[in-house]
Structure formats: structure tokens, C-alpha cells
Amino acid sequence: MSVRVRYAPSPTGLQHIGGVRTALFNYLFARSSGGSFILRIEDTDQQRFSEEALKDLYETLDWFGIRCDEGPDVGGACGPYIQSHRFDIYQEYARKLLDSGHAYRCWCTAERLTAVREKQEQEKSSYKGYDRHCRDLTAAQQEEMKRENPNPVVRLKIPLDGSTSFSDMLMGEITRKNSDINPDPVLMKSDGYPTYHLANVVDDHLMEITHILRAQEWIPSGPLHVLLYRAFGWDPPVYCHLPMVMGKDGQKLSKRHGSTAVREFREQGYLSEAMINYISLLGWSFDDKREFFTLQELEELFSLDKINKAPGVFDYKKLEWFNGQYIRMKDARQLKEMLIPYLVHDQVVDNPPSPQQLEILDQAMPLIQERLHLLNDVSEMTRFLFCDIPAPPADQLIPKKHDASSTAEILSSSLKLLEPLDDDSVDRLEQEFREFCTREGIKLGAVLMPLRVAVTGSTISPPLFESMKLLGKEKTLSRIEAAIDQLRQKEQECDE
């Protein structure tokens, strides 16, 4: 029987790392085993449903290149793939459970439920959850309850004794006493929508899902789901509970720890390849030497038995390192195209960029490609090439062991050396400066640093002579002159 797996997100928020990891593993397992990957939208929570979240889901999968074989957008034999479109199906199956005596209606109000819970809390009772008030009501009692609350929920009758177990590919056998399972979980809400438990079991069965790969936070409801399968007379699929993704403090990864939404990473300039690569290594590994993988390679090499049991901490630093690696691997032309939106967004270049700006960017590529960690970094790194910058304050210009006066001298001399800037080679220019330093007995750094600050506005910049060349002689010289003015002013202030 061929493998059929699914990713079944709930469109209540932006796609986050944890969800995407689950999606990826399911997808990779399907591909590596020649099976099918199915997308199912679990929108049974009408309160929390968000149109934007749904859109974000498609965009995210698309960005990663994770394509589904069956799903809302591509169709398939087991549709519809949106749970809200399967409303009637759940009604039907809930009815079956009711008829077979595996489930019952419950008219308890939210108020009563909270009262029950509060009481349990006060008494520090070890018994938690629903008190099964409606489980064995007489017909007369039912009538009475109906008057109080006309919209009942449907609850599953969990056996009072015995235990239920299931086998997990990673964990092995997991057993839970039935008395420890959430007493009679709601299957059908009062608004007629199913809860996750019902919808998930019904759909996975109807869609002929063979393996369920989901996060370990679902382990506790495993036995409950198995009970449901049995109530229907079905065989449960194979389970594989994936290790959770944690933050640095060991707690479930959340906004507290940093970005969690894929969209945020994307906006910051993370590459899809880098994220795929990093995420694939979250709880999975290939061997002890290889850690670079393309999606295509993963589709081939991925295997369930290399998944780790223990939860993993999401390491932002390593992701960033991967991103830098992938940026450096990128074709320069391609990378350039990817950078433009960031430059436009930060108003470093026009929208669309002018031919001159594109030309400059083109030539700047070799200078910035090995310096970028995130695409986002490009604006700060290249702003001085495209925009006017304020003359740096004198203090920033003066290198160690120099003062305003000597720095101004240095810059003035540099001005002359830079006369042939436009038509001279970078190497030759550098040679000139080296000779100048030897002649004057100044350190090369003491000359280049004030120049760098004058021209780029920062002590950190791409290589100086290349930068000057890109900037053009005119702007370069005028920035140096502006810097000299700053220094002269400072000199005067000191004299006074």
C-alpha cells in the first residue's frame, strides 16, 4: 500500500516554524517513499479562523516549493479538503457514534463547566475535567436539560476502566489508562462543527491516510484517537510523533524567543533554501558529515528512522549561518534580483531602480555577496553608494594617535592621490597609497580609515578603493572635502 500523509494546519495564525517543520517532514516522507502528500485545511474553529492565515499558508508552502498531490487548490479523489466544506460528513459520523452508543449528547452550559473546573481546582482534586454529568441521563432528565440549553455538544464515552495503547514509530508502544484520558472529550461543538478529534479521525480515515506525522504535543491524545477509530470499527494509521521545536529556554518555541512566523524570516531576507536546509536538520540528520541539502536531495534522502526523539532548540544563529552560506552560493545575477526589493523598500534606490543604479548594484555584487548574512543587510551596506550622506563628525574621522589637523592633512594629500580615480585601476591606486604611507611614515590604516569614514560614513564598509570607484570620482572627492571641512572646524574650535 502506498504511503499517504497529510499536513493539516488550522488557519488561525501565520505559519510558524513548528508547523512548517511538520509539513516538511510529511512532504519529505511522502516523496522519499513514493507516496502522496495531502493538504487539508482544518478550519473547524469558526472563531479563530483568519483569511490572512489561509493566504499565508499557501504562500509559505509555495515559497518553500512544497507542493501537495491533493489539496484544496489541486483537488483529488478524497475531497473536499477543507473541513468546513465537510460539515455534513461529520454530522453523519457523529450520528453513527451516537447510534452505536459510543457517544452521547451533553447539555451542560459553559457556566456549569467552569464551576466544575473551579471546584476541582479548589479541592486540589486529582480528577480533572468533565464530571460526566450527562453521560447516563434518563429520558426525562434529558428533556429537562434540553429546556435549559437547546444546543448540546456530543461527547465520546471513554471507557471507565482498562487502558489503550498505540504504537509510535519513534517512541514505540505508548499506553495510557483510560481513566487518565480526558473524560469524555467533546466531538461535536454546540455550533455543529466537529472538534479536532472527530474531524481528524474521520478525515484521516476517509482520505486513506497511512501515516500520521505530527508534533509530540499530540501524544497524550493518541489513545483517545485510537479509541475513536475503534468506535468506528476502523484501523488506526501508523503514528510517528515528531520532536517538538523549543526556544532557548527549553520551552515550546514562541514569539518570546524571536521570530517564529515564516513570513517574518522571509521579510528579513532569509532564503527558502537555507530555511529548508536548517529546518530539515531540526530533529533529523543524515549522517555525521553531511549537512547541506537541497529540497530535491532531501526528497530522496529523508527517512523516518533518522529522526531524533528528543526535542530540539531552534538555533537562530545557525540558521543565519546557513543563510550566509546560501547567499554566497547564489548566482550573482540572481542574488541581485533578490536584493532589489529590499533596496526599494528601504528607499535606497528608486522604484523601479534607474539604469545607473542597477549598474552600480551590478558592480557592487562581488563586494557585498560575501558580506551579507540576510538580504535585509544590503541597504545599510550599500546606502552610501546610492544616497547622499551627511559629513561625518570630526571625532569619527580622526584615527588613533592623530588629531584634527594631521587628519585633515592626510585627507588633503589623499585628494591629490585620488585625482586619477576614474581611469586608474584599484590595484594601482592601492599601490600609490602604500608608497605614500612609506614616504610619510604613516600607517596605512591611519590613512584609509579616515578616508573610509569620509567616503562611506562608517568604519565598516566594503573595500575602500572599489567603493570609491563605484561612487565616482566627483562624489568621492566632494565627500572627502566635506570631511576636511569638518576637521578644520574642529581645529578652530580647539584653538579658541
Add this chain to the structure above:
RNA sequence: GUCUCCUUCGUCUAGUGGUUAGGACACCGGGUUUUCAUCCCGGCAACAGGGGUUCGACUCCCCUAGGAGAUGCCA
């Protein structure tokens, strides 16, 4: 509280009875270099603890400790 699961360097991990316990990120040195970055070299650093089993345990079993997750008309 109760239940379930987990436990190799700070982090991600390799390892399936005999290894100087390997790699990567981070960190710290050093080199290349006009700054930054890249790149190269080197260093630091781990089998949670205690019992067994065994000629021999990181590897198998038990206990303890620690961590996490679940305990909803959310998924």
C-alpha cells in the same frame, strides 16, 4: 496535582557492547586582509546521577533527578 514522553559539548547532532566519543553552529585564539566580512588553521567543551547485566558499557535493564508536553465546545 495527575498522566505521558524525553536526557551525548552552550546549541544541532554522529554513535546501536570494545572509539583518543566524531562533525557543525556559537565562543575563544592565530593566519590572510585597507575596516568589516569571507576564507584557512587551532582551541575550549558532552555521554544527568546511582544501581545492576556483562570480561567490557554512551550504547541493554531498573531507580532517582531534571526538562518538556498534555490535562478546552483550540488545534
